[in-house]
Amino acid sequence: MKRILPLILIICAFLTAESKAQIRYDDYFTSKSLRIDFLLAGDCSYQKVFIDKYSEEPIWAGTRTNLIPSFEYGEYQFRAYDKASGTEIFRYGFSTLFMEWRSTLEAKSVPRAYPQVVTMPYPKNTIEVEFFERNKADGKWVSMLKSTIDPASMFISKESKASYPRVKIVDGGTPENKVDMVFVAEGYTKDQMAKFEKDVRFMVDYFFQREPYKSRKGDFNVWAVMSPSESVGPDNPGKNYWSRTPMASTFYTFGTDRYLTTSDYKAVRDVVWDVPTDAIFILTNTEVYGGGGIYNYYAMASSDNRYRGEVMIHEFGHSFAGLGDEYFDSETAYEDFYNLKVEPWEPNITTLVNFGAKWKNMLPANTPIPTPVDLTQPRKLGVYEGGGYMSKGIYRPIDKCQMRVNTKDGFCPVCQQAISNAIDYFVK
Template sequence: MKNRFFYLLLFLTFFATNGMAQDFSKYFTDKTLRINYTFTGDVSKQDIAVDELCVEPRWWGKRNRLTEVPMEGNGQIIVKDHATGAVIYRNSFSTLFQEWLSYPEAQTTRKSFENVFLVPMPLKKADVTVELYNNHRQIITQMTHTVDPTDILIRHTGYKDVTPYETLQMPDDTARCIRIAYIAEGYQPSEMPLFIKDVKEAMEAMFAHEPFKSLRNRFHIVAVKAPSVDSGTSEPRAGIWKNTALHSHFDTFYSERYLTTLHLKDLHEWLAGIPYEHIIVLVNTTTYGGGGILNSYNLTAAHHPKTKPVVVHEFGHSFAGLADEYAYEAEAIPMYPKDTEPWEANITTLKDFHSKWENMLDKRTKIPTPLNPKHMEKVGVYEGAGYSLKGVYRAFQDCRMRTNENPEFCPVCRRQIERVIRFYTE
């Protein structure tokens, strides 16, 4: 009863603040404010600093439900009207910096990471707050700064010399759609026809999955031809370093197949002036790897036999905030404390299972649910998810978020993806 009262109070507070910010033109102009931050620190202390403010010609993100988020994330950016203190925009995110804090290196070394967030350009002075959460869903650091839209040092970008791009799909309604930019990484100018071919294949792989397939007409897709000097990507373990548009590399956090880019300012500079909100980076390599970070980017090797399932899996992370459902024999990364309910919709520690897929269970379903090859299509509560063999549970015996071999998302993941699509487009 106490928990239900808390969530009711939270909902009422949330609703009250939301109602003040639904008129886009009251608080914003049709431009994008891009804020570059530096996140720095170690496991004991974290700091946030503003690096640079940029303005781009158009705003391509949400214009409705401005103060709502479809998932909590590992952090949030919150914009308030400076004069009244009213929340006028909010978005959630995850970062490589927060993931790195769970690795042993963060115990002894301080490091800095680039992070870039897009918000609509305020008409008047606004206060911007960035909050970072730990894996107990508690704020570990935050900072607030004031943005004056008349500031002459806000750099204009995307008004000329825009990176060449092709539009591959238009939505039925350009006012209510989801904009995805595929961007080339490790493709030389002569390889751009190959890049366009790769994008089309990756795009069709995504739209072969429900609910993307049924709601395909709500997506705007562009392919951005960012040129690289060298072909391919860097492989530090092999001593191979390439000069590419985004300076991507394998061996992120010394994990061999973890392919990422840490150069988020370069990423967004290549995209300046282009209609985008969500980003899929295709890397010109045959080596297996990739990564997906909520509301940051999905980055996938383009020429491995498993590219198609991987790009879809990683978009599950970056777009819908889905968690990995596989487990390791030895849990090297304690991402999900057993005393805290994860915010991700597709895993649970049973601390607040009522908020997850409890309403999708058959009344006779045992919790936890024993594995049974005869009931592969049964929604249950199966132990082993979120990198943990014990104490973290998933909804289905197999899913696109668990293995590359499974051909589709499970019902719980499909429901979450559809919720996010409808959040942005209805």
């Protein structure tokens, strides 16, 4: 019996893993998307989810194989279950600008609400969905809201939105087997769309000069969506400049002049509702230096600043691969963004709480931990103190990676591996 029991446990574990891995897309989903609009509301001490609207959209361009990813990135998580069987059929991790705002001083005294969107393949049968937040105290998932959705409900909107002209810049193949990267125009007037397309082509050429994107260009489709603005550029409160644009982008996010974002993610998704979309890049028509990027949300950068290519690469690293900022010596508006007693979920920073789950196995033999900075070897792999906006207690893989400085030397091996894993999620 002692010999048989372990074998039984191994078989059961294998069958459980197999049943989880073999979720057949066609058993549960159609080729369309279910969009869920909701609000995240609260302050520094609490947050809640409020459902706004359910919609049917015409395209699901995302993965049809990795419906439950092997990694758990993001400050939030969305799960969908088949109501009849209870089987988990879809999972999606993401972060939001609201989460960052909760770490600011303002959140200690003023509550706010930010519009949000998640999308999933359109279900064939009734599902239960659940939203989770990552508990900062221990890094574990805490349920925020459960809701049941009947895909045949007459209250699921099928209303069309504005459909903008688009150009396919890179044609890698069928959307469901590729990374569909979508550039959208912000702060370009109707008469400036030729400039927008030229700016996108510059960015795309620059993007595919950088590894690992260069080696994996064939895994991408790239679109340019021509969404016109009534005026040029984003808002710039520091210069008392206010613009009318589809996505309400602005500098001075949280009081930081270069932080270029929009808090209206609903407006962002409205622009791409009928375009195959896995990753969104908002290209903003301005010479002013700035940008922003949030995991599975969007990335954004200026079109005409001389550092535009490097900013794009950096910000897309956040939004696409979940890479954390490695800098620690510049102005930020956050207060105690990371709990040093918990391992960060971002793959390229560590508190050493669970370093074995990060890049420990990539280190050369006898690498000291922490690793002293050697100015003559800024790209030597190690464990260097400083990162995540904090000078103590958080560590980065090399001294000067793309996620710390605007460098043409590019990403470190750890970040490159994380990006490759993100590409694999969509194409394998």
